[in-house]
Amino acid sequence: MSHASENCADCDRLSADYESATIRWFRLDSQMQIAEFGRDPEASSMIARERAMVDDRRQALKRALHEHVQVRHGRSIRAAA
Numbered sequence: 118m119s120h121a122s123e124n125c126a127d128c129d130r131l132s133a134d135y136e137s138a139t140i141r142w143f144r145l146d147s148q149m150q151i152a153e154f155g156r157d158p159e160a161s162s163m164i165a166r167e168r169a170m171v172d173d174r175r176q177a178l179k180r181a182l183h184e185h186v187q188v189r190h191g192r193s194i195r196a197a198a
């Protein structure tokens with residue numbers, strides 16, 4: 118996700134936090150697939166809970182970045198699909 122300003126510390130921080138959470142989500146998703154393939158319901162359940170928390174954080178960071186850009190920079194941003 119690109120942000121609006123090349124020199125905005127808040128944009129940089131929010132983008133970096135969103136990117137970090139997204140990477141963490143993908144890692145957990147991979148771990149979930151391995152746990153499911155190995156038929157480990159306990160691990161699957163634990164990973165699913167953590168993945169849900171990380172996804173909530175990702176979505177909150179995405180909203181915060183969009184709101185920041187709109188309020189601070191007066192424009193909207195679009196995430197790459």
